[in-house]
Amino acid sequence: MAPVCHRFCLIPFVSFTTLLLVLVNADDIFLEWQVNIDTTIKPVSVDQPVITINGMFPGPLINATTNDIIHVNVFNNMDEPLLITWNGIQQRLNSWQDGVSGTNCQIQPGLNWTYVFTLKDQIGTFSYFPSINFHKAGGAFGPIRVNNRVVIPVPFPKPHGEFDLLVGDWYNESFKVKSHTLTHYIV
Ligand SMILES: *[C@@H]1O[C@H](CO)[C@@H](O)[C@H](O)[C@H]1NC(C)=O
Ligand SMILES: *[C@@H]1O[C@H](CO)[C@@H](O)[C@H](O)[C@H]1NC(C)=O
Ligand SMILES: *[C@@H]1O[C@H](CO)[C@@H](O)[C@H](O)[C@H]1NC(C)=O
Numbered sequence: 001m002a003p004v005c006h007r008f009c010l011i012p013f014v015s016f017t018t019l020l021l022v023l024v025n026a027d028d029i030f031l032e033w034q035v036n037i038d039t040t041i042k043p044v045s046v047d048q049p050v051i052t053i054n055g056m057f058p059g060p061l062i063n064a065t066t067n068d069i070i071h072v073n074v075f076n077n078m079d080e081p082l083l084i085t086w087n088g089i090q091q092r093l094n095s096w097q098d099g100v101s102g103t104n105c106q107i108q109p110g111l112n113w114t115y116v117f118t119l120k121d122q123i124g125t126f127s128y129f130p131s132i133n134f135h136k137a138g139g140a141f142g143p144i145r146v147n148n149r150v151v152i153p154v155p156f157p158k159p160h161g162e163f164d165l166l167v168g169d170w171y172n173e174s175f176k177v178k179s180h181t182l183t184h185y186i187v
Contacts, residue, residue: 026067026118033059035140036077048174051078051130051139058166059128059142066123066149073114074107080133081106084115084140088126091117100131119146123154127166134182138175141166 033053041050041057053059064070076082083106085099095103097117107113129141143164148154171178 026069027065028069028071029062029064031060031062031070031072033072033074034077035074035082037079037138044170044172046172049138049176051135051175053140053142056142057139059140061142061164062128062144063147064119064145065147066119066121066152068146069116069118071114071116073112075112076107076109079109081108082135082140083107083131084128085131086115086117086126086128086144088122088124089117089119089144090122092120094118106132122146123148123152125164134175134179136175137169137171137178141168 034055036052036055037049038052038055038057039047039049041052042048043050043057050057062070062072072084074082074084083099083101083104086097091098094117097115098104099115105113123146126144126146127141128144129136130138143166145162145164173181
Protein backbone atom coordinates (compact mmCIF):
# COMPACT_ATOMS: atom_id res chain seq x y z
CA MET A 1 0.00 0.00 0.00
CA ALA A 2 1.53 3.30 -1.11
CA PRO A 3 1.77 5.87 1.67
CA VAL A 4 -0.55 8.77 0.85
CA CYS A 5 0.28 11.04 3.68
CA HIS A 6 2.80 10.82 6.49
CA ARG A 7 0.31 11.66 9.21
CA PHE A 8 -2.06 8.80 8.28
CA CYS A 9 0.73 6.30 7.88
CA LEU A 10 2.10 7.13 11.28
CA ILE A 11 -1.02 6.00 13.12
CA PRO A 12 -0.92 2.28 12.20
CA PHE A 13 2.85 2.30 12.78
CA VAL A 14 2.43 3.60 16.34
CA SER A 15 -0.30 1.03 17.10
CA PHE A 16 1.87 -1.78 15.83
CA THR A 17 4.76 -0.63 18.02
CA THR A 18 2.42 -0.54 21.03
CA LEU A 19 1.23 -4.06 20.21
CA LEU A 20 4.83 -5.27 19.99
CA LEU A 21 5.64 -3.76 23.38
CA VAL A 22 2.72 -5.67 24.90
CA LEU A 23 3.77 -8.96 23.28
CA VAL A 24 7.45 -8.54 24.24
CA ASN A 25 6.43 -8.24 27.88
CA ALA A 26 8.50 -10.82 29.80
CA ASP A 27 7.92 -12.53 33.12
CA ASP A 28 10.07 -12.51 36.23
CA ILE A 29 10.56 -16.01 37.62
CA PHE A 30 11.60 -16.18 41.28
CA LEU A 31 13.17 -19.40 42.55
CA GLU A 32 14.57 -20.32 45.95
CA TRP A 33 17.03 -23.18 45.97
CA GLN A 34 18.24 -24.94 49.11
CA VAL A 35 21.40 -26.85 48.25
CA ASN A 36 22.22 -29.73 50.61
CA ILE A 37 24.25 -32.89 50.82
CA ASP A 38 22.10 -36.01 51.11
CA THR A 39 23.67 -39.31 52.10
CA THR A 40 20.50 -41.39 51.78
CA ILE A 41 20.09 -41.26 47.97
CA LYS A 42 21.85 -44.08 46.16
CA PRO A 43 21.82 -43.41 42.40
CA VAL A 44 24.00 -46.50 41.91
CA SER A 45 24.84 -49.33 44.26
CA VAL A 46 27.57 -47.39 46.04
CA ASP A 47 26.61 -45.26 49.00
CA GLN A 48 28.03 -41.76 48.56
CA PRO A 49 26.96 -38.14 49.18
CA VAL A 50 24.64 -36.56 46.62
CA ILE A 51 24.15 -32.81 46.19
CA THR A 52 20.44 -31.99 46.08
CA ILE A 53 18.50 -28.85 45.25
CA ASN A 54 15.31 -28.53 47.33
CA GLY A 55 15.77 -32.21 48.15
CA MET A 56 15.82 -33.18 44.47
CA PHE A 57 18.38 -35.11 42.46
CA PRO A 58 18.63 -34.18 39.60
CA GLY A 59 17.69 -30.62 40.46
CA PRO A 60 14.40 -28.93 39.56
CA LEU A 61 13.45 -27.91 36.03
CA ILE A 62 13.66 -24.22 35.19
CA ASN A 63 10.78 -23.84 32.75
CA ALA A 64 10.82 -20.39 31.19
CA THR A 65 10.06 -18.47 28.01
CA THR A 66 12.35 -16.34 25.85
CA ASN A 67 13.16 -12.98 27.49
CA ASP A 68 12.00 -14.06 30.96
CA ILE A 69 14.10 -12.80 33.84
CA ILE A 70 15.24 -15.54 36.20
CA HIS A 71 16.02 -14.83 39.86
CA VAL A 72 17.52 -17.82 41.66
CA ASN A 73 18.26 -17.32 45.33
CA VAL A 74 20.75 -20.12 46.06
CA PHE A 75 21.29 -21.12 49.70
CA ASN A 76 24.51 -23.05 50.17
CA ASN A 77 23.85 -25.45 53.06
CA MET A 78 26.90 -27.54 52.19
CA ASP A 79 30.18 -27.53 54.10
CA GLU A 80 32.14 -26.05 51.19
CA PRO A 81 31.81 -23.13 48.71
CA LEU A 82 29.46 -23.46 45.75
CA LEU A 83 28.90 -21.92 42.31
CA ILE A 84 26.22 -22.85 39.79
CA THR A 85 26.60 -22.08 36.09
CA TRP A 86 23.86 -21.78 33.45
CA ASN A 87 25.22 -23.76 30.56
CA GLY A 88 24.49 -22.15 27.17
CA ILE A 89 22.68 -19.16 28.60
CA GLN A 90 24.21 -16.03 27.12
CA GLN A 91 25.10 -13.56 29.84
CA ARG A 92 25.31 -10.37 27.80
CA LEU A 93 27.33 -7.70 29.62
CA ASN A 94 26.41 -9.77 32.64
CA SER A 95 29.31 -12.18 33.00
CA TRP A 96 29.25 -12.08 36.82
CA GLN A 97 25.98 -14.04 36.69
CA ASP A 98 27.61 -16.93 34.83
CA GLY A 99 28.58 -18.77 38.00
CA VAL A 100 32.14 -19.68 37.13
CA SER A 101 35.29 -19.12 39.09
CA GLY A 102 36.89 -15.84 38.13
CA THR A 103 33.75 -13.88 37.34
CA ASN A 104 31.64 -14.90 40.33
CA CYS A 105 32.53 -15.05 44.01
CA GLN A 106 31.86 -18.46 45.47
CA ILE A 107 28.79 -18.76 47.67
CA GLN A 108 30.27 -19.54 51.06
CA PRO A 109 28.81 -22.31 53.27
CA GLY A 110 25.79 -21.11 55.21
CA LEU A 111 25.24 -18.11 52.91
CA ASN A 112 23.03 -17.37 49.91
CA TRP A 113 23.34 -15.37 46.72
CA THR A 114 20.77 -14.47 44.09
CA TYR A 115 21.57 -14.98 40.43
CA VAL A 116 19.60 -12.66 38.12
CA PHE A 117 19.77 -13.14 34.35
CA THR A 118 17.62 -12.68 31.26
CA LEU A 119 17.00 -15.42 28.68
CA LYS A 120 17.39 -12.77 26.01
CA ASP A 121 16.36 -13.91 22.51
CA GLN A 122 17.18 -17.54 23.35
CA ILE A 123 15.10 -20.64 22.77
CA GLY A 124 15.80 -24.33 23.42
CA THR A 125 16.95 -26.79 26.03
CA PHE A 126 19.87 -26.03 28.30
CA SER A 127 21.19 -27.21 31.65
CA TYR A 128 22.76 -25.91 34.82
CA PHE A 129 25.47 -27.53 36.91
CA PRO A 130 27.84 -26.67 39.77
CA SER A 131 31.09 -25.39 38.31
CA ILE A 132 33.72 -25.78 41.04
CA ASN A 133 35.34 -28.47 43.22
CA PHE A 134 34.05 -31.31 41.04
CA HIS A 135 30.57 -30.87 42.52
CA LYS A 136 29.11 -31.84 39.17
CA ALA A 137 30.19 -35.39 39.97
CA GLY A 138 27.85 -35.23 42.97
CA GLY A 139 24.69 -33.58 41.67
CA ALA A 140 23.17 -30.06 41.72
CA PHE A 141 22.60 -30.24 37.98
CA GLY A 142 19.32 -30.01 36.12
CA PRO A 143 17.45 -28.90 32.99
CA ILE A 144 16.53 -25.45 31.70
CA ARG A 145 13.81 -25.11 29.08
CA VAL A 146 13.45 -21.85 27.23
CA ASN A 147 10.12 -22.06 25.43
CA ASN A 148 9.30 -19.94 22.39
CA ARG A 149 7.13 -16.89 22.79
CA VAL A 150 3.68 -17.31 21.22
CA VAL A 151 4.59 -14.80 18.48
CA ILE A 152 7.58 -16.97 17.43
CA PRO A 153 6.23 -20.16 15.81
CA VAL A 154 8.34 -23.31 15.88
CA PRO A 155 8.62 -25.41 12.68
CA PHE A 156 7.02 -28.57 14.11
CA PRO A 157 3.70 -29.52 15.72
CA LYS A 158 3.36 -29.18 19.48
CA PRO A 159 4.85 -32.37 20.98
CA HIS A 160 2.68 -34.67 23.08
CA GLY A 161 5.21 -34.58 25.86
CA GLU A 162 8.64 -33.25 26.77
CA PHE A 163 11.40 -35.08 28.60
CA ASP A 164 14.72 -33.72 29.78
CA LEU A 165 17.57 -36.15 29.25
CA LEU A 166 20.66 -35.47 31.33
CA VAL A 167 23.70 -37.52 30.40
CA GLY A 168 26.82 -37.53 32.56
CA ASP A 169 29.39 -39.58 34.41
CA TRP A 170 28.70 -41.03 37.82
CA TYR A 171 31.76 -42.06 39.76
CA ASN A 172 32.28 -44.88 42.16
CA GLU A 173 33.98 -42.46 44.52
CA SER A 174 32.47 -39.48 46.31
CA PHE A 175 32.77 -36.09 44.60
CA LYS A 176 34.81 -35.01 47.62
CA VAL A 177 37.37 -37.75 47.04
CA LYS A 178 37.42 -37.02 43.30
CA SER A 179 37.84 -33.31 43.93
CA HIS A 180 40.83 -33.83 46.23
CA THR A 181 42.43 -36.34 43.85
CA LEU A 182 42.02 -34.14 40.78
CA THR A 183 43.21 -30.98 42.51
CA HIS A 184 46.72 -32.37 42.08
CA TYR A 185 46.29 -32.29 38.31
CA ILE A 186 44.53 -28.95 37.93
CA VAL A 187 46.80 -25.98 37.48
C1 LIG B 1 6.49 -24.92 30.75
O1 LIG B 1 6.05 -23.69 30.23
C2 LIG B 1 5.29 -23.85 29.05
C3 LIG B 1 5.05 -22.46 28.48
O2 LIG B 1 4.49 -21.62 29.44
C4 LIG B 1 4.02 -24.60 29.37
O3 LIG B 1 3.27 -24.79 28.19
C5 LIG B 1 4.39 -25.95 29.96
O4 LIG B 1 3.24 -26.63 30.37
C6 LIG B 1 5.33 -25.79 31.13
N1 LIG B 1 5.83 -27.10 31.52
C7 LIG B 1 5.99 -27.45 32.79
C8 LIG B 1 6.52 -28.83 33.04
O5 LIG B 1 5.75 -26.69 33.73
C1 LIG C 1 19.49 -14.09 50.85
O1 LIG C 1 18.17 -14.51 51.11
C2 LIG C 1 17.36 -13.49 51.71
C3 LIG C 1 16.05 -14.14 52.10
O2 LIG C 1 15.37 -14.63 50.99
C4 LIG C 1 17.21 -12.34 50.73
O3 LIG C 1 16.43 -11.31 51.31
C5 LIG C 1 18.57 -11.80 50.38
O4 LIG C 1 18.47 -10.81 49.38
C6 LIG C 1 19.48 -12.93 49.87
N1 LIG C 1 20.84 -12.43 49.71
C7 LIG C 1 21.45 -12.41 48.54
C8 LIG C 1 22.84 -11.86 48.56
O5 LIG C 1 20.94 -12.82 47.52
C1 LIG D 1 33.49 -48.87 44.45
O1 LIG D 1 33.27 -48.46 45.79
C2 LIG D 1 33.05 -49.52 46.71
C3 LIG D 1 32.67 -48.94 48.05
O2 LIG D 1 33.55 -47.93 48.45
C4 LIG D 1 34.31 -50.40 46.78
O3 LIG D 1 34.11 -51.49 47.65
C5 LIG D 1 34.64 -50.91 45.37
O4 LIG D 1 35.86 -51.61 45.42
C6 LIG D 1 34.73 -49.77 44.39
N1 LIG D 1 34.86 -50.30 43.04
C7 LIG D 1 35.77 -49.85 42.18
C8 LIG D 1 35.74 -50.48 40.82
O5 LIG D 1 36.60 -49.00 42.47
